Amino acid sequence: MRPAVEPFAHELASVVLWIGHIQWKRAHGGEWDSPVLERLDGLRHHDALLNPDGSAYAWPEAEFIVGNPPFLGEKKQGPCLGQAYVDQLRSEYQGVLPATSDLVCYWFEKARAAIEAGTTRRAGLISTNSINMPGNRRVLERINETGGIFQAWPNLPWLQDGAAVRVAAVCFDDGREAQHVLGYLEGEGTPAEVEVLVPVPVIHANLSGGADVTTAARLPENANLSFQGVKLAGAFDLPGNVARAWLTLPNPDGADNADVLRPLLNGDDLVDVRGDTWVIDFGSRTEAEAARYLVPFAHVVEHVKPVRATNKDKMRAAQWWQLARPYTGMRNALAPLPRYLATSIVAKHRAFVWCDARDLPSGRLVVVASDEDWMHGVLNSRLHVMWAAANASTHGKGNDLVYTSSTCFEAFPLPTWTPQTQAQVAEAARFLETARTALRAQGYTLTGMMNLLSDGLGTASPAYTLRLAHERLDAAVAAAYGWDWPLAGDEILTQLLALNLERTARAQPTPTFRPAPVP
Structure with missing residues (x-):
């Protein structure tokens, strides 16, 4: 039996689109105060995407298309809809x-195609x-490419x-609007919550109206410098007290357990109170090499091997004593x-923090392989914070x-340095770190510091020095x-995008990352 996919109403001569508590009304012959239930003979109960034979279902003509189609991420589609159905769907839309x-x-694409074909005027x-x-x-x-987005709410609670x-x-629509x-x-979730509608010249594919940062390309000079941290894919993690006790245990050939035991960092460790989790990390060692570390290896044999041996990923099953991947690029860098x-990776406030080389970053972190103050x-x-926000997605009910x-x-274009400008940025970065350290000594976490800054503050605030440090750095x-300086947010993005596109057009790296060292 083919899986049921939410039916979709197609033929509507007039519409009322409700978006959260926002009402968008366009109707022939007037406006409705609420959706009206009436007989609509054009409605059909049918899989909106595929026919029983796997071919694309043809939507009938309609003046407008509106709806709330089902959301289902890539990895959930097979388990929910059946892999055979998903394979048919992706085959039908391959190249599209x-x-x-x-x-x-897929609903958006079908509505777009209907507008391009002239069988529909608009879609919401x-x-x-x-x-x-x-x-x-x-x-x-x-x-x-074939029309235009004329109205959008990029991020609403639901x-x-x-x-x-x-x-x-x-x-x-087709671009006529x-x-x-x-x-x-604004003021979401508060009594002062209000909808704000902002006219913009154009709405880009990232649902923004400013500089189209989606056109920025990766820059060769930034390659192999940033990485997502490690994913464990097994019970390799340990409480800190256990790991520290293991550090003193001997091995027959003198191997030091410190070689394969490392503190593990996650997102909360950076922005809130540092935890005390360690990880058994055999790196790219062979099974025989890993077995030299008796107790850590025995732990992995008992707690990881039985689960990894049944993993559908053949590499994970065969190399059960290693983390999810070798992470060679990050380790070498x-x-x-x-x-x-x-x-x-997911944060309310964007900030970069120094980490000790011994700390192993988890998959919840992005790391940058630099120990230079100017990079900090x-x-x-x-x-950079503005650029990152413009290129970021959002996560969870906190909209982080x-x-x-x-x-x-x-894709972020770094400055083309002179010795003087590099030294000035490095000095300002060191002062920023000094200001953070002073607040940590008073019991503030990084999240607490950033919350103080975002709330606005005067000279009596303990974070006022931090505010001045950020101003000097900017x-x-x-x-x-x-x-x-100062520049408005749109000006920052416009100039950074122009710099990215200029360097991309040169088709060769610009020497911005490794200038002469600062004395």
Whole structure:
């Protein structure tokens, strides 16, 4: 039996689209105060995407298409719909939508195709709020290639069976609509909550109206510097007291357990109170080499091997004593460094923190293989934070930003340094770290510090020095680019994008990462 897919109503001569508590009304002959139930003979109960033979279902003509299609991520589609159905769907849309697309993207593509064919005038659909992210964004790019997005709410709260999720609402046509509006909620979740509609010249595929940062390309000079941390794929983690006790245990050939026991860092360790979790990390050692470390190896044999031996991933099953992947690139990049920079992938506030070389970053972190103060300064500056936010997706009911190496770091154009500007940024970065250290001594976590900064503060605040440190740093980084400061957010993104595109056009690396060392 083929899986049931949510039916979709197609033929509507007039519509009322409800987006959360926001009412969008367009109707022939007037407006409705609420949705009207009446007989609509054009409604059909049918799989909206495929016919029983696996071919694409042809939607009937309609003046408008509106709806709330089902959201279902790439990895959940097979278990929920049946792999045979998913394979048919992806085969039918091969070359049109990537296999990474959320199920909702297929509704957007069918509505786009109907508009292009002239069988529909406009569409308004609700989707997962990740539709503007790289895995899904292709469908919005196609909409802008053949028409245009004229109204969108990129990120709205939505209650689904009692659970708070985030959605996007997108309205599009064949490009005729001259007015483009983005919708936001200010004061979300407070009594002062209000909808704000912002006219913009154009709405890009990332559902923004400013500089189109989606056109930025990865820069060669930033390659092999940023990495996502390790995924364990097994019970390799240990309480700190157990790991420290193991450090003193002997091995027959004199192997030191410190070779394979490391503190594990996750996002909370960076921004809140440091935990005490360690990990057994055999790296790329063979089974025989790992077995030299008697107690750590015995633990993995008992707690990891039985589970990994049944893993569908053949490499994980065969190399059960190793973490999920070798992580060779990250290990090689970090190996010569006494420290490195890391940021939590999901964070309310974007900040980079120094980590000791011995700390193993978890998969919840992005690390940058640099021990230079000037890199610390650039990444913590408002210029990089703005760029990262514009390229980020959002996560969870807290609407926290997600940092990715490819778009947030690899596409970010670093300054072309002079010895003087590099030294100034390094000095400002060291002062920023001094200000953070002073607040940590008073009991503040990094999250607490950033919350103080975002709330606004005066000279009586313990974080006032930190505010001044950020201001000094931002001015120094802007000077390294040769830009006047301060700059508005849109100006920052516009100039950074222009710099990225300029360097991309040169088709060769710009020597921005490894200039002469600062004395």
